[in-house]
Amino acid sequence: MSVALVNPSIPTSSRPEPLRVMVVDDSVVIRGLISRWIGAESDMVVAASLRTGLDAVNQLERVNPDVAVLDIEMPELDGLSALPQLLGKKRDLVIIMASTLTRRNAEISFKALSLGAADYIPKPESTREPGAAEIFHHDLIQKIRHLGARLRRNKPAMPSPPLAPATPALDRKREMPVRATPAPPPLTRRSFGMLVPRVLLIGSSTGGPQALMTLVADLGRVIDRVPVLITQHMPPTFTTILAxxxxxxxxxxxxxxxxxxxxxxxxxxxxxxGRHMRVVRHGVDAAIALDDGPPINFCKPAVDPMFVSAIDVWQGGILSLILTGMGSDGMRGGKEIVAAGGSVIAQDEATSVVWGMPGAAANAGICAAVLPLNQIAPKLVRLFSGDRS
Incomplete structure (x- = not known):
């Protein structure tokens, strides 16, 4: 058994403690690679480097990680079997499943999401592939950081001691009262477009598969009426299973x-x-156009190309939806859709796994509505039936 542990430290300042990450993979190369990447970040630390799922289950209480990067195929206890045991011991543990790009592993990753995994990440077939290790590195660190940040936001804060109603605090250098930080301004809401939409465009990323499953289950009447185009940040094979x-x-x-x-x-x-999806005119109809261009917003496929291309086909008859995900993909395309007379809806922060993409759209002031996931489908049904409020 290969085990490396870092004991939890006692906080000595108001600066947030680094995220404690447990790396679980039977490959010493992958464990070492991931551990070096995490060790180079100031806001996270390797709490343990373990070889099997059984090691992870047995060491969990001692290690006390915030995030676990869990391989699927391991001896003694594989990742899918270890997942429920880990969550049974620590319900708020953020688990990111890691697997190679095979159909079997894609299916297992989807199963893991249904069992409580926060996300998945595809491992490159070889860390020597040109650019493969860099993409894996970038995506993994971002997922750890953003999913770990959500965990900490959702934890109840420690109660602060009561403050005496004293005189205003003074800036010791200027002897002037310190002003309280102003609250952020309320999000700007736009009116919905005047036209009944003729297409539904959806963009999503981290947390998207779960959100999409929930959404489409209640969208039958909308799907029967108009085409639905979805860009989910996801690698090949995984999109086959998602479809x-x-x-x-x-x-x-x-x-x-x-x-x-x-x-x-x-x-x-x-x-x-692995391919961007656009829409083009084909006579009086619309047709799919795929391209193998470079990543956009660090993503391939990306949401913005789909959003922007749809304007030439449907003009103001577009309703676009931005679901949970990291980054800001979809915001720029959403701006152009709104300028053409279409509308944008974003998922709200409370129900998003990561409020990056929908938050960017909401904070840009382009959304006609920002809704919890369970309210989006009923709203879409009303809008595609002619309700413009």
Missing amino acids: EHLARASGRPAHEAVDGEAVRPGTIYLAPG
Whole structure:
């Protein structure tokens, strides 16, 4: 058994303690690589480096991690079997599943999400692939940081001692009263577009698969009326599985989009992993256009190309939805949709796994509504039936 532990330290200042990360992988190369990356960050620390899921379960109380990066295929106890045991011992543990890009592992990753994993990350087939290690590095650190930050926001704060109603605090250098930090201004809301929308565009990232399953289960009437195009930040193979899950959840046809195919009502089109999905005019109809260009907003597929391209086809008849996810992808395309007369809805912070993408849109003032996940489908049904409020 290979074990490395870092004991929890006692806070000595008001600065937040680094996130404690437990790395669980039977590959000494991967463990070492991930541990070095984490060790180079100032806001996180390797709490333990372990070889098997059984080691992780047995060491959990001692290690007390905030986040666990959990491999799927390991001896003694694999990641999927270790997952419920870890969450049974520490309910708020953030678990990120790591796996290679095989269909079997993609299926297992989706299963892990349903069992309580916070997210997944694909491991490159080889860390020597050009650019593969860099993408893995960037995505993993961002997921640890953002998912760990959400964990800390959701933890109840320690009660502060009561403050005496004394005179205003003074700045010792200037002997002037210290002003309280002003509250952030309320989010600007726009009116919905005047046209009944003719297409639904959805962008999502971290936490997106779970949100999409919930959403499409109640969107049957909308899907029957208009085409639904989805860009989820996800690699190849994973998007194949996601499309199958969306078809089952919605009871409607759903598949990875094919270059050149016509876009019709009654179908869900999912951007395939590793390719941007755009829409182009094809006579009087719309058609899918896939391209293998460079990543946009560090993503491929990216949401912005889909949003912007749709304007040439549907002008102001677009309703776009930005769900949970890291970064700001979709915000720039959403601005152009609004300028063309369309509308943007964002998922709210409370129900988002990460309020990066929807938060960027909301804070940019382009949203007609910012809603919890369970209110989005009913709102969409009303909007596509002609309600403009």
